Amino acid sequence: VAAEVQRDYRYFRLERGVVTYADQIALADELLQHPTAARRVREEKFRVILDEAQDTDPAQFSVLTEITRPLDATGRWLDTQTAPPQPGHFCMVGDFQQSIYRDRADLDNYRAIHRALLKGDAADELKFSVTFRLDQRQVEFVNETFREILNNRESQVEFVELQPRPEVLPGQVVRVSLEAGLLPPGEKLKDYQKAKIEADALAAWIKTTGLEKLRAHSWRDVAILCPRKLWLRMLATALRRIGLPAAIQSESDVKGDNPAHAWLTALCTIMSDPRNSYEVVGVLREVFGISDHDLALFAEGEGRRFRIDHESRATGIVSSPLRLLAETRVQMEARSLFDALNILVEQTQLRQRLASLPPEDFPNLARELDALLALAAEAEANGATLSDFAVKLRADFLMQRDVRLSADEGIQLITAQKAKGSEWQAVILPFLGRGIIPPSPRYPCILKIPGSNEPLVALNKEDFPDEVRSATKVAVQQEMARLLYVAATRARHTLVLAHDRELFLNSKGAIPPTAQLKHFEADAKSHAAIFARIGTIAETCARTAEATLKAREQAEDLFSALRPIDRREQQQALRRAEEFVHKRNPSAYDPELALEEIETERAASPSVALHLRSAADSPATLYGRWWHSLLQNLEWRIGLPEADRIFQERQPRSPDNVRSAAEWKRVRGGLFNEATITRFLSAPTIRAHTEFPFSWSINSRAALEGVIDLLLIEDERKRCLLLDWKTNRVANGEDELLRARYRPQIAAYWKAVCEITGFEVAAGLFSTALGKLLMYDPAELKIEWVRLEKLPPQRFDNEMTPQDPW
Numbered sequence: 086v087a088a089e090v091q092r093d094y095r096y097f098r099l100e101r102g103v104v105t106y107a108d109q110i111a112l113a114d115e116l117l118q119h120p121t122a123a124r125r126v127r128e129e130k131f132r133v134i135l136d137e138a139q140d141t142d143p144a145q146f147s148v149l150t151e152i153t154r155p156l157d158a159t160g161r162w163l164d165t166q167t168a169p170p171q172p173g174h175f176c177m178v179g180d181f182q183q184s185i186y187r188d189r190a191d192l193d194n195y196r197a198i199h200r201a202l203l204k205g206d207a208a209d210e211l212k213f214s215v216t217f218r219l220d221q222r223q224v225e226f227v228n229e230t231f232r233e234i235l236n237n238r239e240s241q242v243e244f245v246e247l248q249p250r251p252e253v254l255p256g257q258v259v260r261v262s263l264e265a266g267l268l269p270p271g272e273k274l275k276d277y278q279k280a281k282i283e284a285d286a287l288a289a290w291i292k293t294t295g296l297e298k299l300r301a302h303s304w305r306d307v308a309i310l311c312p313r314k315l316w317l318r319m320l321a322t323a324l325r326r327i328g329l330p331a332a333i334q335s336e337s338d339v340k341g342d343n344p345a346h347a348w349l350t351a352l353c354t355i356m357s358d359p360r361n362s363y364e365v366v367g368v369l370r371e372v373f374g375i376s377d378h379d380l381a382l383f384a385e386g387e388g389r390r391f392r393i394d395h396e397s398r399a400t401g402i403v404s405s406p407l408r409l410l411a412e413t414r415v416q417m418e419a420r421s422l423f424d425a426l427n428i429l430v431e432q433t434q435l436r437q438r439l440a441s442l443p444p445e446d447f448p449n450l451a452r453e454l455d456a457l458l459a460l461a462a463e464a465e466a467n468g469a470t471l472s473d474f475a476v477k478l479r480a481d482f483l484m485q486r487d488v489r490l491s492a493d494e495g496i497q498l499i500t501a502q503k504a505k506g507s508e509w510q511a512v513i514l515p516f517l518g519r520g521i522i523p524p525s526p527r528y529p530c531i532l533k534i535p536g537s538n539e540p541l542v543a544l545n546k547e548d549f550p551d552e553v554r555s556a557t558k559v560a561v562q563q564e565m566a567r568l569l570y571v572a573a574t575r576a577r578h579t580l581v582l583a584h585d586r587e588l589f590l591n592s593k594g595a596i597p598p599t600a601q602l603k604h605f606e607a608d609a610k611s612h613a614a615i616f617a618r619i620g621t622i623a624e625t626c627a628r629t630a631e632a633t634l635k636a637r638e639q640a641e642d643l644f645s646a647l648r649p650i651d652r653r654e655q656q657q658a659l660r661r662a663e664e665f666v667h668k669r670n671p672s673a674y675d676p677e678l679a680l681e682e683i684e685t686e687r688a689a690s691p692s693v694a695l696h697l698r699s700a701a702d703s704p705a706t707l708y709g710r711w712w713h714s715l716l717q718n719l720e721w722r723i724g725l726p727e728a729d730r731i732f733q734e735r736q737p738r739s740p741d742n743v744r745s746a747a748e749w750k751r752v753r754g755g756l757f758n759e760a761t762i763t764r765f766l767s768a769p770t771i772r773a774h775t776e777f778p779f780s781w782s783i784n785s786r787a788a789l790e791g792v793i794d795l796l797l798i799e800d801e802r803k804r805c806l807l808l809d810w811k812t813n814r815v816a817n818g819e820d821e822l823l824r825a826r827y828r829p830q831i832a833a834y835w836k837a838v839c840e841i842t843g844f845e846v847a848a849g850l851f852s853t854a855l856g857k858l859l860m861y862d863p864a865e866l867k868i869e870w871v872r873l874e875k876l877p878p879q880r881f882d883n884e885m886t887p888q889d890p891w
Contacts, residue, residue, distance in 0.1 A: 087531060087542040100710070110144045117151040120159065127156050131174065137506075138179030140186050143194045150175060150198070163197060169207035181242035182235055185502060185568045187560060192242070193536065215248045216574070218508050220256025220629075223580050224249045227573055229615050234566050234604050240536060241563045254629050257300070258580045260619040261290050265587035279588050280316065280519060284323035287515055287583055291496070292327055298623040300578040301510040302633055304330055308497040308509040310572045312521055312565065312601065317498040320515065330495030332448055334503065341482030345439055345453035348372050350482070352429055353475035356414050359394035365410075366391050372438060373406045409433070421878050422465035422474055426458055468670045468790075468882065501572040510633070512576035517605075518589035520597030523561050535560040566604045578629050584616065669783075669878070671791045671830040671885040707740045709812040712853055713794065716810055717775040721766055721797075725757050751856025759858045761847065765797045765806045772798045781837040783874065789837050796838070807834055807848040808858075815854040823852060824859050829884040831861055832869035 095111070098104055104112070117123045133149045135141060141149075150162050153175040158168035179199075184192045202208035216224060224247050237243035267282050268274060274282075291299075291307075301307045309320055317333050324331040340346045351368045355361055369375045369391070383403035384390055393411040397404060413432040417425040430436060439450040457478075464474050497509065526532065532541040532549065535556040543549050573580060586602055596602050605616060650658075715735050719728055732749050739745040756762065765771055777793040797806040809831060815823055827850055835848040849860035873881060 087540075107144070110142075110148060114144055114147045114151070117148065118161070120157075123151065123158070124156050126152050127154065127158075133170075133175045133177075135175075135177040135179075137183075138177035138198075139181060139184040139192070139195050140190045141195070142189055143191050146194060146198055163201060166201060166204070169201065169205070172208075175202075175208070180245075182231075182245065182567055182570050183505060184242065185505065185564055185571060187533070187564050191533075193240075193538075212245065214245055215250055217250045218577055219247065219249070219574060220254040220578055221249050222256035222258050223574075223576055224253075224256075226258045226580065226615075226619070227570070230573075230605065231570050235570065239559065239563075242567065254578065254632060255626060256578055256580075256629075257624065257626070258582070258619050259623045260582050260584050260616065260621050261287065262621060263287070263583055263585040263588055265590075267588065276519065276589070277319070280319055280516060281323075283515060283519075283583065283585050283588055284319045285326075287513070288320070288323040288327055288329060291324070291513070292329055294623050297625050297630075299511040299581075300626055300629045300633075302637070303494055304496050305332075305494050306510040307513070308499060308504065308507075308511070308575065309513045309515060310499060310501045310504050310575065311516060312501050312568055312572075314500050316516055316519075317500070321498055324496060332495035332497055334497055334499035339482070340484050343450075343453055344442060344447055345450045345457060346478065346481075348435060348439070349426075349430075349454065349457055350475065350478035352433060352435070353426070353471060353478060355393060355410065356417060356425075356429060357470075357472040357475050359411075359414060360392045362388045362391040365393060365407075368410070369403065369406055372433065372435070375403060375406070379403060417471070419877075419879055422469060422471055423458070423462045425471055426461045426474075430454070430458070465878070470882070501568050504575050505571050508575050508577055510577050511579040511581065512572070513581040513583070514572055514601075515583040516585065517583055517601045518585040518587075518596050519600055520589065521565065521599045521601070523599070532557070562599070565599070565601065569601050569604055578626075578633075579623065581623070582619065669787060669789050669833070669881055669885065671789070671833045704740060705812075708744070709810075711735075711739050711745070712812045713776070713810060716794065719775075721773040721795075725753060728753060728757065748853045748856070752851075752853055753856075755856035755858065756851065761806065761849075761858060761860065762797075762808075765799065768799045768802070770799060770801050772800070774798065779837055779841065781841055787878070789833055791834065791837070793834055793838070798842070798844070803843070804845045805838055805842060805847070807831075807838055807846055809834065809850050810853065811850050812853045815852055817855070820852075820855070820857070820859055823850065824861065828861065828865070828869050829873055832866045832873060833885065835861070835863070835866045836870045 095108055098108060117126065129152075131152050133153055135149060138146075147161060147163070150170055151158075153170035154162060155168050155171060159165070160167075162169060177198075179195065181192070181195070184190065184195065203210055219227065228246055232244050232246070235242050235244035263283055263286055267286055268279070296302070296304065296307075299307060309317075311317055311320070321331040321333050341350075348368075348371065351364055351372065354364045355368055358364065366380060366388075369380060370377065379402045383401070391407070393407060393414055396411045396415065397408050399408065409432065413429060416428050416432065420428065436451060436454060439447075439454060442450065461474055464477065469477070499507075526543065526546075526549070528546065528548075529542070529544045532543055532553065534541050534553055541548070541553060584602075586596055589596060589600065591597060715732065718731060718735075732753075736742065736745065736749075766773075774796045775794065777796045778791070779793065780788060780790045782788050793807055794810045795806075795808040797808075799805070809827070811823065811827065813823065831848050831850065835846055838844070838846045838848075846863070847860065848863075848866060849858055851858050873884060876884065
């Protein structure tokens with residue numbers, strides 16, 4: 086049932102032109118099972134170099150391996166175990182020990198691919214064990230400790246012994262003993278209270294020890310790694326309290342929690358939906374800092390006063406910002422998306438407002454805002470409007486933020502998961518004795534069964550069998566052991582372990598079963614001895630300091646050797662950086678609403694924006710999509726009887742049965758008896774393409790993309806017929822109005838097909854309401870295109886998809 090729901094929901098999204106990243110991967114994988122498509126892709130002779138292979142999900146792996154197989158390979162490689170990737174076409178780099186994303190990736194799948202590549206000499210394996218990051222003492226500690234933790238038992242990975250680099254520095258591993266004496270006697274403290282005591286004690290130790298003994302050049306070269314991001318805030322507070330700088334890198338994974346993202350989203354929303362009183366009030370409160378008291382006095386119980394669709398001359402605490410927003414909206418009209426957002430940021434002083442927030446709580450907001458503006462430039466290149474961009478920003482609210490390591494001179498606080506791939510001169514691992522509570526499943530959900538390729542669909546906790554729950558618990562603990570390995574291998578010169586066993590003992594005198602220390606104490610004798618041998622005093626090292634200074638001098642010499650860039654080159658580079666390809670898309674559904682209907686709806690629901698009425702599921706677009714689906718499935722040489730059969734088969738699914746039945750009578754007569762169409766269809770070598778996608782480069786800064794409803798191509802005579810279906814309600818005698826309305830769109834289609842094919846192209850509309858073909862003269866299309874290509878991007882887009890209702 087779950088598989089059917091997943092499949093049907095994917096088809097639902099596809100019909101509406103909305104696909105997720107996972108959809109794109111799954112569809113590519115499915116396409117590669119088509120013999121002709123797979124062969125055509127493999128003819129490109131792709132060479133895949135895959136890094137972090139252990140973190141690659143099975144669907145991505147399937148796509149990457151399938152495109153590198155021999156041309157005629159069939160089936161999925163892992164299923165058939167035949168025709169593996171061609172020699173020299175697939176290379177992957179991975180580390181079993183750093184497999185820490187079991188929800189996304191699949192360790193068993195990675196193992197299977199690894200084995201299959203080695204089977205039958207399909208690939209050669211190279212093992213790398215020399216670490217160029219860790220110094221000698223860290224190498225010894227990791228080898229002594231993780232040899233038993235990553236023990237190749239019960240599906241755990243096998244440990245690979247590390248070897249030091251040539252001329253390795255001595256390094257140091259330091260144990261900070263946090264004893265039970267730190268706890269107030271006679272009090273029963275909660276977990277977070279114990280964590281606060283540890284954070285304060287550890288911060289004091291760091292300050293007392295200092296950079297020189299930590300063998301770090303600056304505080305930015307020191308990192309504190311935790312397995313949970315919620316633990317970072319307490320550490321940051323403790324460090325700042327005693328005057329140490331701290332920069333949190335993993336405080337929030339959610340984009341919507343960042344003021345730059347949240348405030349720009351709200352501003353874009355009200356600019357595209359100026360009557361949305363709820364959002365306008367939010368902007369006034371959050372961005373402009375107006376109190377609820379002042380907002381209530383201004384409203385006087387009338388929420389409609391918060392709108393910016395008309396300018397006002399009033400001034401005051403609330404009136405002045407409303408006036409500013411309304412004026413800004415006027416300035417943004419007819420501007421490109423990127424230019425409009427720059428006006429919005431400047432007029433609302435958004436950059437200055439973000440800069441006024443506490444930098445210790447919200448670092449790098451200016452950089453976050455710049456990243457969003459760059460995203461707007463990319464969105465504009467893809468043909469997005471301000472409304473589209475606002476919708477995207479809102480959709481991304483719960484998306485995970487990208488990691489950007491801070492440039493601030495502060496101790497870096499980051500989760501161990503996000504630290505993978507990074508390194509610091511000194512790394513501190515706190516809260517080793519603190520229990521890690523795994524998140525509970527949110528039912529209904531699909532669970533991965535460890536050791537099996539079969540998923541489990543659980544509607545509630547009763548559907549989670551004990552054996553699966555137990556296996557999952559083991560798999561999570563094994564992943565946490567690998568996460569501990571990742572954290573312990575991030576330090577170049579100094580690794581610090583907070584030995585806080587006594588702080589977090591439970592009522593039975595044992596450490597929590599999910600604590601990281603549990604991995605160290607799996608074998609009490611060996612691990613206790615290893616921990617006991619770790620020194621408790623951090624020491625300076627002249628050799629390390631000398632090597633660090635030499636490396637910095639070499640880097641400075643390298644940069645100083647670069648030729649300075651003069652002002653003219655800088656200005657030219659800035660101009661080039663602002664250049665990007667504008668993608669223009671003439672294909673779109675039209676709004677089909679009477680003006681009276683719009684005003685009636687607005688009066689009833691003033692918070693609903695007009696642009697929302699052109700969403701894909703309006704009655705007009707549902708009807709248009711039904712007609713397009715019908716015509717897309719016609720075989721153009723079959724004749725009327727078969728066309729009637731297909732219509733009767735699809736008629737029950739029409740959003741308007743009466744209208745479609747009446748229009749079909751006109752369509753069947755006009756479409757199959759039209760001389761222009763029948764002349765093309767009678768050619769023996771004619772090729773018919775429905776819903777034909779195209780992309781044509783207009784120039785270095787603009788591209789035209791779209792989907793042509795029907796394209797008939799006759800290669801022998803080098804000619805094409807281009808048709809676009811129109812389902813607008815059109816009365817007799819309104820032919821020329823329809824032709825004029827869509828002349829820009831057809832001119833763009835015509836120009837693109839002419840340039841791509843080099844053929845003679847005839848182009849026209851077919852109106853389902855009239856049952857009539859409306860052709861354009863090539864000369865008028867040529868004149869129309871000359872006019873269009875002189876327009877600015879926003880005006881061009883408006884001409885392609887006119888927003889006035891028919």
